[in-house]
Amino acid sequence: MSDNVKINRGLKGIYFERSGVSDIDGAKGELSYRGYSIHDLATHSTFEEVCYLLIHGDLPTADQLAAFDTALKAARVLPAPVLDIIRATKDGHPMDVLRTAVSALAALEPDSQQVGEEAFVANGIRLISQVPIIIAAHDAIRNGREVVAPDMDLSHAGNWLWMLKGEKPTPEATRLADVDFILHAEHGANASSFAARVTIGTETNLHGGIVTALSTLAGPAHGGAAEDVMKMVHEIGTPDKAAAYVKAKRAAKEAVTGFGHRVYRKEDPRARHMREGVRQLGEEMGAPEWYEILQAVVDAMQPYARHGLNVNVDFYSGVIYQLHGIAMDLYVPIFAIGRMPGWIIQCIEQQRGNILIRPLTLYNGPEPRAYTPLNAR
Numbered sequence: 001m002s003d004n005v006k007i008n009r010g011l012k013g014i015y016f017e018r019s020g021v022s023d024i025d026g027a028k029g030e031l032s033y034r035g036y037s038i039h040d041l042a043t044h045s046t047f048e049e050v051c052y053l054l055i056h057g058d059l060p061t062a063d064q065l066a067a068f069d070t071a072l073k074a075a076r077v078l079p080a081p082v083l084d085i086i087r088a089t090k091d092g093h094p095m096d097v098l099r100t101a102v103s104a105l106a107a108l109e110p111d112s113q114q115v116g117e118e119a120f121v122a123n124g125i126r127l128i129s130q131v132p133i134i135i136a137a138h139d140a141i142r143n144g145r146e147v148v149a150p151d152m153d154l155s156h157a158g159n160w161l162w163m164l165k166g167e168k169p170t171p172e173a174t175r176l177a178d179v180d181f182i183l184h185a186e187h188g189a190n191a192s193s194f195a196a197r198v199t200i201g202t203e204t205n206l207h208g209g210i211v212t213a214l215s216t217l218a219g220p221a222h223g224g225a226a227e228d229v230m231k232m233v234h235e236i237g238t239p240d241k242a243a244a245y246v247k248a249k250r251a252a253k254e255a256v257t258g259f260g261h262r263v264y265r266k267e268d269p270r271a272r273h274m275r276e277g278v279r280q281l282g283e284e285m286g287a288p289e290w291y292e293i294l295q296a297v298v299d300a301m302q303p304y305a306r307h308g309l310n311v312n313v314d315f316y317s318g319v320i321y322q323l324h325g326i327a328m329d330l331y332v333p334i335f336a337i338g339r340m341p342g343w344i345i346q347c348i349e350q351q352r353g354n355i356l357i358r359p360l361t362l363y364n365g366p367e368p369r370a371y372t373p374l375n376a377r
Ligand SMILES: CC(=O)SCCNC(=O)CCNC(=O)[C@H](O)C(C)(C)COP(=O)(O)OP(=O)(O)OC[C@H]1O[C@@H](n2cnc3c(N)ncnc32)[C@H](O)[C@@H]1OP(=O)(O)O
Pocket: 010, 220, 221, 222, 223, 225, 254, 255, 256, 257, 258, 259, 260, 261, 262, 263, 309, 312, 313, 314
């Protein structure tokens, strides 16, 4: 095989498709959804509005938003066999349980087999509502609590917190979860969205794409980072130990989790909103030490920042969840709640004028050789 072929390992810097959904300027550290800055959306919008924006292309009018919200609320229901499957798998990692439950929905809900834009939008809206319910139901079941019934008066974020905890969330907690979902909603050709596109490229249904995306999100190099950051914070223990921790990691050439990004060379623009959330919440709850440990890690990583190594979105989110008393293994599923509209619209984009995604690998195995039968080896 030719030595002249250029291999783009990890598809670094490769454009494989056009997309009208989100724009990332990695050099400037900027992100927008459908032309709207992430900062404006995180400050002024709700997750429901952002879902509408991502899926339909424009911000909704009040009537459009009300109709969209009604459709989302109508979908706050799980078929009983899915709850049985959650019970049967309750001791697994919540991400495995979530993926299994979404797979079960594909088998149980006849509409899920349909393809085409209309079907993807309808099934997408249903899944946006079902995913947080699966996560909350699993957490209740594994802790021996009753599954909490959805509250149709609450927003998407409020209802998720209500079903998770069984108590009405404060407006502040609801808003923090809402902003977290907005910030995680969409991010171009990230690994899980790309994987979903590969699946949809074979002309399969939306549930298949979402199951692929969930599998891909789970790893520590992608959505699993928030959980790892929290483990790191616990391991460090106090701010004065952060510098030694970072030094040891760098000496061992190991990644400091929550830092680094394939595209951003400046700070991930989403991190600023999460940082402010951690700082404020920590102060309000009389637990400022978590923020202080995180900032001590940031200080210790300063020498590497000039190489483009900065915090990413997952650096701060874990501490927010911890302050809310949410179990560490739920951090990746929470990311999935936020990323649902991004996956859905990318699956929709992929199937418009679809092309099978099928790159090449350059063979570097053994030269052709004679086959030896088993009894002669
Ligand atoms: C929502 C998200 O998915 S955001 C990402 C969440 N993941 C994490 O936080 C895990 C930690 N980070 C990482 O593992 C990586 O930065 C990734 C996987 C996110 C991106 O990786 P890549 O784009 O492949 O970057 P790459 O691995 O080429 O790194 C470039 C250089 O920065 C270094 N580097 C990258 N990330 C880190 C890190 N977190 N800590 C220390 N060094 C790092 C690499 O060692 C490499 O150095 P070298 O050029 O001297 O070999």
